[in-house]
Amino acid sequence: MSEERRARIESKLRERLDAAHVEVADESHLHAGHAGAREGGGHFRAVIVSDRFEGKNRVAAQREVYAALEDEMGAHIHALAMTTLTPAQWKEQGGG
């Protein structure tokens, strides 16, 4: 169930953001018992690399990610910690 959810989030990000690279980790176990966790939504951490973030500030980039996951927010995602990178930024950090 939780691996299915993690994989679904990852594939939505990859498809909807044309992402060159996506990593999603389910960190829900770190937040067990927390009020948000009791409501059923998971805690996730994501790294997303996409040229859609080119020229966008952090707020605009993260809004794109939230929009891509609109149907997951709330019911399935309580919190999403994210790093958004352009392909060039990712390369600088040693990715690719």
Add this chain to the structure above:
Amino acid sequence: MSLPDDTRQRIQSVIDSDRVVLFMKGSRQMPQCGFSAQVVQILDSQLGEYTTVDVLQDPEIRQGIKEFSSWPTIPQLYVGGEFIGGCDILTEMYQAGELSQTLGTA
């Protein structure tokens, strides 16, 4: 989902009431969520006074602020009436040394 006018006006008047306004879960003294706690800790290191709004005490604002900001999670920080971001963005700005500039405390 649409944001009722009176909720929008309430949110706007809170944002207008102080230069730095943090919408969070719990109070500045007792945050009820790790992400809110992290933002309070960062702001406390930069600022003596700022306004916090505990969304857990106010379901209308809790739902309304998400639509107001087009941002689905809490905490949310406003400075000078402008949406700055949530926990990740503030942490990144803090680590990059940009936050004090935004807060005007540099």
